[in-house]
Amino acid sequence: MDISLIEIEEHIKKYIKVITTVINVDVGVVDKNMKRVSGTSRYIDTVGERVVGSVFQKTLETGETYVVTNPRNHNLCTECLDKKNCKETLEIATPIYCNNEIEGVLGLLCFNEDQKNKILLDEESYLRFTQQIAEFIGMKFNEYKESLIQKEREETLNHLLNNVTKGVILIDENNKITSINQIGIKKLKLSSNPEGKKAILISQNDYIMNEEIFKLIIGNKEYNVIGKKVPMHVIKKNKVIGFIFDDIQKVNKNIVEVSNQYNRITLDDIHGTSQSIQSLKDYIKIIANSNSTVLITGESGTGKELIARSLHSCGNRKDKPLVVINCSAIPDSLLESELFGYVKGAFTGANNNGHMGKFELANGGVIFLDEIGDMPLYLQSKLLRVIQEKKIERIGSNKSIDLDIKIIAATNADLKQKIREKKFREDLFYRLNVIPIQTCPLRERKEDIKPIVKKLIEKYSLISEKKSMDIDDKAMEVLINYDWPGNVRELENVIELVMNTCGDSEKIDLSMLPENILQPKNKNVILDEINKESFEILSDEFEEIEKTYIIKGLKKYGNSTEGKKIICEKMNIGLTTLYRKLKKFNIEK
Structure with a gap:
């Protein structure tokens, strides 16, 4: 100088x-x-x-x-x-x-x-x-x-504060705000600069992704923010605390998958020319902006998650988080903490910084609860309360967190039957089923098979870095006539298999299709055989057959999680259900 x-x-x-x-x-x-x-x-x-x-x-x-x-x-x-x-x-x-x-x-x-x-x-x-x-x-x-140096430092500091992506507040020893950057004013949605006003910072003894949660009180308004305190007495002669903060929603957005980036699914990804598909797309457009809960039901493999993602991308929350959780893929003991999170020291083995649950991550956006029919009863009551009150509490905390969230649930189970069996709460069913969507199985919309096959061939041609292939009429006819019990998921598996085994061929023909597709056993024939023998399976006999099937499946596919998932797919049950059966039949996991 x-x-x-x-x-x-x-x-x-x-x-x-x-x-x-x-x-x-x-x-x-x-x-x-x-x-x-x-x-x-x-x-x-x-x-x-x-x-x-x-x-x-x-x-x-x-x-x-x-x-x-x-x-x-x-x-x-x-x-x-x-x-x-x-x-x-x-x-x-x-x-x-x-x-x-x-x-x-x-x-x-x-x-x-x-x-x-x-x-x-x-x-x-x-x-x-x-x-x-x-x-x-x-x-x-x-x-x-x-x-002059002090003035220059303060000008430099103010310049820096107004060019960082986080909010910064300087608070003196009398708890008065001496400075706040423009980002801070914007994040707190303040109508005017609060310099000179009293500010109180209260730690909540809670963390999100190693960031401490604070309650910031300015005047008579309270804000939940995350950040850290930084002593700044070097810059100011008086004792000043710098508080660098961010709003929780911004953090949530940064640490969850925002589906408008790499995994955006739109209506264009729902392929088909049938009337049921066209009606489904029109219906999605109508209900996309609604905040009411949506329940998607239908057979496994009919694209329930595809519909949920399309609802998100078409709606007014498309720029907010979409969080997906499969209720059957997570053990019962972990599902509650995954959904609702927990605070530091909530239970033995809990992360020292606590854990944010999926509901909190999705706040402001959409949460998709897949396989909702496999959710344990004790969690169903908690979910019902969340839907009714629009609030959650982390495990081990008595602090409520307000939710602004859209809930989409899906299941391939017959929830009404589960209600009769006392395995699903009736009141929760009605809370979820405000806007119902019933998916149509592939066998009831045969005209969609051809366009879906074309799209799948394009997809796996790109993945396998092969030239775009075609399919001959006879092979396509076999695919159209097949019953597809696994629906679109099964069809995709078949196309993926063919694309990996076709070598340098430029066209898919009959010789490349799996044997079970070429010569499917007619269900009616099976039923006739059963009726002829007056076959009647008692409850205990059925459980014995089920137990034998599971044991054989474990021997064939292994005891790993992937092996169990294959067994679940073939039995058309969720992973949590399989774990319950393993325990019930006393089969070693």
Whole structure:
């Protein structure tokens, strides 16, 4: 920072006035560049001009005080450029220091013998007085420089604060807001700048992704934010706390899948030309903006998740989070914490920073609860309360979190039958079934098979980096005539298999299709055989068959989670249901 004593000219004038009043001599002050800063009498009109006196120059060079009692004849005056014009009878030059650096010179100048004799009679006292005034000027200049540095720091800080992506509030020791950046004002949705208002920060002893949750109170308004405190007494002279924060919704958005980026599913991804598909698309457009709960039912593999994602992308929450959770894929013991989260120390083994549940992650957006029919009864009651009250509480916490959320649920189970069996709450069913969607199985919309096959071939051609393939009429006819008990999921598996085993062929033909597709066993034939034998399976016999099937499945597909998922798919049950059967039949997991 290159500044001169001229910046405090008005203060220097006051100091030299004190000198002239006490001593009755002329005074001159120059800066480190030998420019006149201030002066009395004959020097008043030379402010800003360059001084050529050699005594002042020597003082700047050496930092020493000089008393010249014989101007023009003194050895310091030998090379003085102003020697011929000099009228002085005595000169005292003392350096002005600021932080151990010479910033200028203070000079006392006598122009007659009376002035000179007066000083010489008490030279030591006048010298101390001159040096003291020089010290005062140096101190005042230091204060000025500090104020400039402080101002520059604050301007730099404000510039930084207004160019960060998080909110920043500075709070002094009296809990008053001294500064807030524009991002902070925007995040808190403040109508005016709150500087000067009281602010209170209360830790909630809770964390989200290692960020501490605080309650911020400004005036009579409360805000739930996450952030951290930073001591900032280096920037401010007084004790100041900097609070760097973000709104919880922004964090939620950053740590969940926002489906409008890489996994956006739209109505264009629902393929088919049948009337049922066209009606479904029209219906999705109508209900997409509704905040009411949606229940999607239908057989496994009919695209329930596809419908849920389309509802999200078509609705007014398309730029908000979409969180998907499969209720059958998570063990009962973990499902509650996954859905609702927990606070620090809620139970043994809990993460030290707590855990945000899927409902909280989806706040402001949409949550899709797949396989809702496999949710345990004790969680069904909690879910019912969430739907009714639009609030949740983390496990181990008594603090309610307000929800603004759209719930979409799906199941391939017959929920009405489950209600009769006391395995699903009737009141929850009606809360979920506000807007029902029933998917149509593939066997009831045969005209959709051809366009779906075409799209699947395109998809797996790209994945396998092969040229776009075609399918001959006979192979397509077999696919259309097949009953597809696994619906679109089974059809996709078949196409994926064919694309991986077709080699360099450019067209799919009959020889490439799996045997079970080429020669499916007619269900009616099976039923006829059963009826002919008057086959009647009692409950305990059926359980024995089921147990045998599970044991054989574990031997064939393995005891891993993937193996169990294959068994579930073939039995058309959820993973949680399989775990219950393993326990019931006392089969080793």
